[in-house]
Amino acid sequence: MEGWIFFAVLLAIGFFFGSRAEQQHFRDLQRREQALGGLVISVVGAKVALPDAAGAELFVGSVVVSSDYFKTFVAGLLKLVGGRIGVYETLLERGRREALLRMEEAALAWGAERVVNVRIQTAELGGNNGQGIVALEVIAYGTGVR
């Protein structure tokens, strides 16, 4: 019985604090993305000549995001029936946008006009034993050009 209460408390903490943090994070992301303004990001550019460029530099942005208790539990249930796991979609979106933003902010601080050849990578950290934490690292990197 106590085990169940403990579990319910954890679930409630995960749900309330997790979703509040997520909403805050999304608002923060939106605000920072708007603040970036005119920086041009492109995925092509590895082979394109850049005759007008005076300097280039590699920029990396990375973040480790983790799932909360509630998300992990819901995802566990959803895995039984398969299909879309929305709780993890938002988690990945947060990670990706955050990593991209950090790269863009670093490039902007250096004075970049655009960032070319952007690559985004995701690596799982938690290990997959079902017990450990669900955490993944997202890194975004590209060449800033001014």
Place this chain on the structure above:
Amino acid sequence: MTVRSRSSASNIILTNIETIPGSTITQHLGLVQGSSVRAKHLGRDIAAGLKNLVGGELKGYTELLQEARQEATDRMVQEAQRKGANAIVNVRFATSSLTQGAAELFVYGTAVRVG
């Protein structure tokens, strides 16, 4: 917040495109690489375990991986300097988790001389 791509001890230019804008490549010096294997330590692990309850960014791990990536990059830059390069083009990053709790950060690129 981000990994500093330029090592403090050197002025090697890194890009992940095939050229260095504003200068021409005069000589290719081959592949250079650097790697670093890191494990998280207990203090960070406990903090991350607690943070995992509410989710969000695990700052301890973000920093840990950034340090590791910086170290891998520094090693790559050192190798390039030994070869006499002054720039590295086409830099790529790779991460692989070895076991639960340890990850390898790997960086590689082509060392070149630019004029």
